[in-house]
Amino acid sequence: MKIMQMAFMIVAVFFFFVLVGLFFLSIQFKDVKGSAAQLQRDQAISSLRVIADMPELSYDFSEAFTLDEDKLKIMTGGFGDVYDDVWPVASVAVYKLWPVASELKLCPGLGCNYYELYDNGQNNSRTYSTYVSICKKVKESGFVYDKCEVGKLEVGVVDAGGVHQ
Amino acid sequence: MERFSFAGGLGNKMNKMRNDKKGQQEIVGFVLIVVLVVVGLMVFLIISTRTSDDVKSVEVGNMLDALMKHTTDCAVVYEPDYDDFEDLFKSCHQEDQCSNLGLSACDYLNESLRAVLEGMFATEATVGAYQIDFLVKDDEGEEVLLRILEGNCTGSVFSAQRSIVSHSDSLVIRLKVCSTLS
Numbered sequence: 001m002k003i004m005q006m007a008f009m010i011v012a013v014f015f016f017f018v019l020v021g022l023f024f025l026s027i028q029f030k031d032v033k034g035s036a037a038q039l040q041r042d043q044a045i046s047s048l049r050v051i052a053d054m055p056e057l058s059y060d061f062s063e064a065f066t067l068d069e070d071k072l073k074i075m076t077g078g079f080g081d082v083y084d085d086v087w088p089v090a091s092v093a094v095y096k097l098w099p100v101a102s103e104l105k106l107c108p109g110l111g112c113n114y115y116e117l118y119d120n121g122q123n124n125s126r127t128y129s130t131y132v133s134i135c136k137k138v139k140e141s142g143f144v145y146d147k148c149e150v151g152k153l154e155v156g157v158v159d160a161g162g163v164h165q
Numbered sequence: 166m167e168r169f170s171f172a173g174g175l176g177n178k179m180n181k182m183r184n185d186k187k188g189q190q191e192i193v194g195f196v197l198i199v200v201l202v203v204v205g206l207m208v209f210l211i212i213s214t215r216t217s218d219d220v221k222s223v224e225v226g227n228m229l230d231a232l233m234k235h236t237t238d239c240a241v242v243y244e245p246d247y248d249d250f251e252d253l254f255k256s257c258h259q260e261d262q263c264s265n266l267g268l269s270a271c272d273y274l275n276e277s278l279r280a281v282l283e284g285m286f287a288t289e290a291t292v293g294a295y296q297i298d299f300l301v302k303d304d305e306g307e308e309v310l311l312r313i314l315e316g317n318c319t320g321s322v323f324s325a326q327r328s329i330v331s332h333s334d335s336l337v338i339r340l341k342v343c344s345t346l347s
Contacts, residue, residue, distance in 0.1 A: 009191065009195070013195070013198070016199070016202075017202075020202055020206065023206075024206075024209070027210075034321065038220065038222070038323075041223075041224065042222065042223040042224070045223050045224050045227065046223055063234075064230075065227055065230065065231065066234070097284050097285050097287075097288060098235065098281060098284050098285075099284075100280075100283070100284040100287065130223075130224060130227045131224075131227045131228045131230070131231040131232075131285070132227070132231055133230070133231045133234040133235070135234075138245070140244070140245040141244060141245060143245050143246075145236075145245050145246065145247065146236070147236045147247075148234045148235055148236050148249065149235060149236070150231045150232060150235050150281065150284070150285055151231070152288065
């Protein structure tokens with residue numbers, strides 16, 4: 001009788017710890033999945049820095065993610081196609097978030113806010129974007145100053161059979 | 166004969182008492198184990214919820230950097246020496262005036278920061294809420310100078326902060342974004 005009681009006790013304690021362990025593991029794995037997804041996103045965004053910091057786009061070499069609006073204007077004039085072999089991506093575009101506009105207006109053009117720098121025409125691409133500063137030199141009342149606005153750099157990466165980077 | 170039966174009854178009673186005592190000890194032991202595990206679990210849950218509350222994010226960091234470099238329409242000294250948001254935070258802390266707009270730097274900061282953030286988050290479908298805090302940090306703690314909070318948070322919180330120095334005080338700008346993405 002006593003041995004039976006002890007056996008029941010051991011089984012009960014064992015099941016209790018198994019339940020606690022499962023609870024613990026489920027919380028841990030949920031966290032790991034979330035962290036992995038966040039790390040992937042952070043890695044993708046950090047890799048956009050390579051494109052943002054290219055001399056063809058960068059405004060100030062000492063600061064990351066700062067694009068030169070005048071260079072963007074030049075690149076939209078068909079120059080982007082020359083970079084077919086240089087840019088290992090499907091598309092590169094930049095758009096201004098300020099001043100707020102109800103729709104994207106393709107540059108070059110008056111009051112435009114969307115610069116399509118490069119597009120190799122691939123449809124199966126996944127886009128990653130990050131916030132950048134779009135800066136230019138402005139002359140006002142005889143003074144020249146840097147004017148920066150908030151924008152977004154959007155890069156399309158070829159989606160190889162559902163395997164995301 | 167009677168003596169023997171009396172002694173036997175007493176022995177049975179003592180055995181029963183001993184068994185009861187042992188059973189009670191087992192129960193107390195089991196309860197102790199359960200209490201220990203529950204306390205351990207509670208500590209773990211508190212730590213895990215605390216850490217997941219404030220996840221540092223590169224994306225939010227870039228957002229904050231771009232915001233800090235954004236040129237505003239406020240010129241404190243002369244036009245066109247316009248402040249960017251980083252300078253405007255300093256001007257607000259120093260209680261300066263936007264001479265070209267006839268507004269205090271803090272009033273203009275409040276107004277323009279709301280508008281720019283609204284424009285930035287208008288393109289973010291996954292953002293449910295955001296909060297920006299402008300704090301002065303010293304030895305005694307933190308004092309909130311400006312807080313903008315929009316939306317209701319139902320997802321994960323990602324954050325970033327930048328520190329700037331103004332008149333030997335440390336200013337902290339902290340941006341928290343609530344995203345529905347895990």
